[in-house]
Amino acid sequence: MLKSEAVTKVFGSQTAVDQVSLTLEAGHIYAMLGPNGSGKTTWMKMAAGLSKPTSGRILFKGEPVGVKSRASIAYMSTEPYFYPWMTLKDVGLYYQDFFADFSMARYQELLKRCDLTEGLKTKALSSGMMAKAKIAVTLARDASVWMLDEPFNGIDLVARDRIKEAIIEAAAPDKVLVLSSHLVEEMEAIADKGIFLRKGQLVKEVDIETERVETGCSIADEYRQIYGAQGGTEVC
Amino acid sequence: MLNLIKYEFRKTWMTKLIILAITAFAEIAFLITLYTNKEGLNALTILLLVMLAFGGVLLIGIQSISTMHQDMNTKQGYMLYMTPNSCYKILGSKVIENGLSLLVAGAFFFALGALDITLVFGHSGELNQLREMVNEFMKQLSLGVQLDGQMFAGFTLSFLCSWLGTVVAAYLADVISTCLLSGKKYNTWVSLLFFILLMWLTGYAQVSLTQNLPIRSVFLWHSLISLAFAAIMYVATAFLMDRHLSV
Numbered sequence: 001m002l003k004s005e006a007v008t009k010v011f012g013s014q015t016a017v018d019q020v021s022l023t024l025e026a027g028h029i030y031a032m033l034g035p036n037g038s039g040k041t042t043w044m045k046m047a048a049g050l051s052k053p054t055s056g057r058i059l060f061k062g063e064p065v066g067v068k069s070r071a072s073i074a075y076m077s078t079e080p081y082f083y084p085w086m087t088l089k090d091v092g093l094y095y096q097d098f099f100a101d102f103s104m105a106r107y108q109e110l111l112k113r114c115d116l117t118e119g120l121k122t123k124a125l126s127s128g129m130m131a132k133a134k135i136a137v138t139l140a141r142d143a144s145v146w147m148l149d150e151p152f153n154g155i156d157l158v159a160r161d162r163i164k165e166a167i168i169e170a171a172a173p174d175k176v177l178v179l180s181s182h183l184v185e186e187m188e189a190i191a192d193k194g195i196f197l198r199k200g201q202l203v204k205e206v207d208i209e210t211e212r213v214e215t216g217c218s219i220a221d222e223y224r225q226i227y228g229a230q231g232g233t234e235v236c
Numbered sequence: 237m238l239n240l241i242k243y244e245f246r247k248t249w250m251t252k253l254i255i256l257a258i259t260a261f262a263e264i265a266f267l268i269t270l271y272t273n274k275e276g277l278n279a280l281t282i283l284l285l286v287m288l289a290f291g292g293v294l295l296i297g298i299q300s301i302s303t304m305h306q307d308m309n310t311k312q313g314y315m316l317y318m319t320p321n322s323c324y325k326i327l328g329s330k331v332i333e334n335g336l337s338l339l340v341a342g343a344f345f346f347a348l349g350a351l352d353i354t355l356v357f358g359h360s361g362e363l364n365q366l367r368e369m370v371n372e373f374m375k376q377l378s379l380g381v382q383l384d385g386q387m388f389a390g391f392t393l394s395f396l397c398s399w400l401g402t403v404v405a406a407y408l409a410d411v412i413s414t415c416l417l418s419g420k421k422y423n424t425w426v427s428l429l430f431f432i433l434l435m436w437l438t439g440y441a442q443v444s445l446t447q448n449l450p451i452r453s454v455f456l457w458h459s460l461i462s463l464a465f466a467a468i469m470y471v472a473t474a475f476l477m478d479r480h481l482s483v
Contacts, residue, residue, distance in 0.1 A: 011419070012419045045482075048318060049317075049318070050314060050317055050318060050482065050483050051482035051483065052479075052480065052481075052482050067320055067321065067322045068320065070318055070319065070320040071320035075314075075318055077311065077314050079311045080311065081311040081312055081313075081314040081315055082312070082315065083247065083312055083315060084312075085246070085247070085250075094243070094315070097239040097242075097243075098239060098319040098320070098321075099319070099320075
């Protein structure tokens, strides 16, 4: 569904993403993991068509990502991005105007589930409320690929459980979900594939369940192994 | 495209509403001072209305440049650039919305100006006398200009087209700054110099292509040249955005 071919992104003298090649297949939930500055957000923005690779390319169903793929790829940035003059109702109407796969009924249902109301002004939302609103509007699209950058940031435990439910509900055999998070244990319960990035490079791709059965290693153990002090510690 | 234009308008309508409200306030003050024969205050309200007409039109353009800059350089740009619309459409919607806003504002202030001039001279009964005085003055300056509504309309159109061209040139300079010169030394100065060069080129083309034309057709030609430059700069800006813009 989504294929990254030797993708590199350079900002000045800094290489944010370095020769990343990977293929994301339909029917899976991918956990994109790595510490700050590992290139997760930059790769996602390129896959969403918001940013251009310095070299390499990302293909969606065999075609380079761009204007057309934006109709099928739903991206949620970790930073707030709604226009400040909008209410949550305006946000829904905006998505309805631009995305044919957006469902207003699903959006309203997700807002309700997150204890949000349509009349709330986006500029008055707390960081937790904003995070929930971003997830609600993104998951209300019936996209082929969802990419959620740090979806659990600033969200309390109860809301986090509801969001996890909504993410799992969205998963389907013809869909791809990519989630990035620092909350590695949280990802264990949702994702079935793990992608580890370090300093912009792809370190490892794992099938979480297979890894657990074959090596007894959880995704958190893998994380410690890859990113622990002095470049990783043997934990399993 | 219509949705893009709708949201471009939505982003800027508050400023337009404020300009309209202040103009309404100034107009009421003008009418009161006119019909109560307070000449000093009436002159002040006329000055305020003239400033509002030029300032309002300039502000509409400046806000459009500022919105374009924000859409490229802040996270709110995701809202725009994650929609399945090409840079040509996105930029086109900005140019059309701004062009229409300038046209409506220009027509509004032109009509208001014409109405107020008629009221002033209708009230004092000196309209024809003053027009003849101005025309005589112009004749003495050897300008050969016959001052009338058509001349004012030509000037207004030329001013609006020229300002739209300036706004699109500013878009181009901003896109060059954001896409090609980002992180480079003297980024702002280089893009500013480029903007000045574009303005100089437009002005040079206007002067050299219209120097032998009668003054009545100069305004029309100035407008057409401004619009042609705006169209070229629009294509160049959208091309650069399409190739290089990362939000």
